Amino acid sequence: MEWILFGLLIWFFYNRSKKKKWKRFEKQASKQAGQQLKYERFMDNLPALKGDGSFSQEIKGEQAYKDNIDLFGEYLERYHPGEDFMVMVELEPNNKYDKNAVRVEAGQATIGYIPREEAEEFGKELEALGGRATCSASLYWSPGDGRSSITLDVVRPLELE
Numbered sequence: 001m002e003w004i005l006f007g008l009l010i011w012f013f014y015n016r017s018k019k020k021k022w023k024r025f026e027k028q029a030s031k032q033a034g035q036q037l038k039y040e041r042f043m044d045n046l047p048a049l050k051g052d053g054s055f056s057q058e059i060k061g062e063q064a065y066k067d068n069i070d071l072f073g074e075y076l077e078r079y080h081p082g083e084d085f086m087v088m089v090e091l092e093p094n095n096k097y098d099k100n101a102v103r104v105e106a107g108q109a110t111i112g113y114i115p116r117e118e119a120e121e122f123g124k125e126l127e128a129l130g131g132r133a134t135c136s137a138s139l140y141w142s143p144g145d146g147r148s149s150i151t152l153d154v155v156r157p158l159e160l161e
Contacts, residue, residue: 039108043086048161049135051153055084059104059112059150068109069148073141085139087111087152090132091123102126104152106137112150125158133160 062069076083088105092113095101102114102123114122126133136153 043088043134046088047130047133049089049129049133049154050159050161051136052155053153055136055138055151055153057152057154057156058115059152060115061112062148062150063146065109065111066146066148068106068111069139069141069150070143072106072109072111073139073143073148076139077141084136084153086134087137087150088132088134089114089122089126089152091126104137104150122156122158125156129158129160133158 072085076085085106090103090105092101092103093099095103098113098116098119100116100120100123102119103110104112104114113119138151138153139148140150141148
């Protein structure tokens with residue numbers, strides 16, 4: 001159910017107190033359980049990339065998605081401390097900044113991109129596997145100093161489980 005939180009990110013950040021925000025968020029999230037279940041089924045039906053447990057694939061752009069990552073970090077800390085989570089990697093050929101862009105999504109929200117210098121090769125490998133897949137990710141969350149980062153657990157060249 002951790003994917004519920006991303007559907008409500010914008011709504012969540014308009015509230016003032018942290019405690020009040022969280023209670024409202026959880027209430028709203030429960031209302032969208034059906035939509036969340038559809039998203040979880042969608043993710044479950046995607047091919048899964050093989051990992052080796054090293055979580056060595058960095059992603060970039062986390063600062064642009066800081067609000068999403070902070071909300072997700074708070075959620076993981078409350079309900080799944082120390083656990084990894086699932087993300088989707090997807091080709092984004094219509095990206096206005098990079099035609100080779102590979103987007104990383106968690107809970108229906110973009111959380112970063114494969115670094116530009118690796119995106120073309122990563123994208124070709126991903127395209128050979130269907131253009132979209134899931135993999136395990138790890139979050140280092142440091143809300144106080146804004147130095148959060150996410151790494152993916154994939155082997156290169158990409159392989160399916």
